[in-house]
Amino acid sequence: MISIATWNINSVRLRMPQVERFLREQAPDVLCLQEIKTIEGLFPYEAFAALGYGHHAVHGQKGYHGVATVSRMPLREFSRNDWQDNGEARHVGVELLGAGQGLVVENVYVPAGGDIPDRELNTKFGQKLDFLERMTRWADNIDRPTLITGDFNIAPLESDVWNHKGLLKVVSHTPLEVETLARFQQAHGWVDLGRQHVPAPERYYSWWSYRAKDWREGDRGRRLDHMWASPELAPQTRSHRVIEETRDWVQCSDHVPLITEIDL
DNA sequence: ATGGTGGGTAGCCCA
Numbered sequence: 664m665i666s667i668a669t670w671n672i673n674s675v676r677l678r679m680p681q682v683e684r685f686l687r688e689q690a691p692d693v694l695c696l697q698e699i700k701t702i703e704g705l706f707p708y709e710a711f712a713a714l715g716y717g718h719h720a721v722h723g724q725k726g727y728h729g730v731a732t733v734s735r736m737p738l739r740e741f742s743r744n745d746w747q748d749n750g751e752a753r754h755v756g757v758e759l760l761g762a763g764q765g766l767v768v769e770n771v772y773v774p775a776g777g778d779i780p781d782r783e784l785n786t787k788f789g790q791k792l793d794f795l796e797r798m799t800r801w802a803d804n805i806d807r808p809t810l811i812t813g814d815f816n817i818a819p820l821e822s823d824v825w826n827h828k829g830l831l832k833v834v835s836h837t838p839l840e841v842e843t844l845a846r847f848q849q850a851h852g853w854v855d856l857g858r859q860h861v862p863a864p865e866r867y868y869s870w871w872s873y874r875a876k877d878w879r880e881g882d883r884g885r886r887l888d889h890m891w892a893s894p895e896l897a898p899q900t901r902s903h904r905v906i907e908e909t910r911d912w913v914q915c916s917d918h919v920p921l922i923t924e925i926d927l
Numbered sequence: 928a929t930g931g932t933g934g935g936t937a938g939c940c941c942a
Binding site: 700725873875 | 935
């Protein structure tokens, strides 16, 4: 059994104390981070190693975006895809070795897509859709048990947002984004582990805006973070949890971590 | 209907 976590950390250097607390309390074998906001040379390798996470694949850039997969077990980085073709660091793929042998972990940070849900008026929205379509074509060649996880920046189901009707024109929950993500899902048969373990319409969010005095008031959340398994892997998942309490920590990320246990 | 907050980093971009 191995456990894998994902967390959009919104600056790994600023939030290293919270990461350390999370790793001590939850001790996942593998942690996929998004929005590390640093170049590889400034990633806090030593702090992770001191907690037992001595293996890593870091795809960073200065100031923005960036992803990293850190692990207690050996891993081998084998891909960094740029599905927008614009140089942003939004993906790193690894295969686990040792106890995780045979499992591929794809860590992805889908572009947020800007504010206006129209590709004619907002370049970033078009880039988000293009990213998803290129990722769909890429997934055609997957031929090993794979977990794809990270911040997808889309809440696909009605119960993945606090107000379905009110958010239909808000980027992250528009029908066009939801359809584009559904095509990605159907093309490979990805199993949404979050909703396998917490079936809709049960409440399930992973992000609450910083722009609220009290994130609990009104519970205005969205499920933007996901862990999806390829069809042959999905039956091996044993548990899935949302660690919502981190949203109350001092200087917290606006996203909370998810953890899935897999029987290999 | 709007602006609200937060992070990186040097006058804004991004979420």
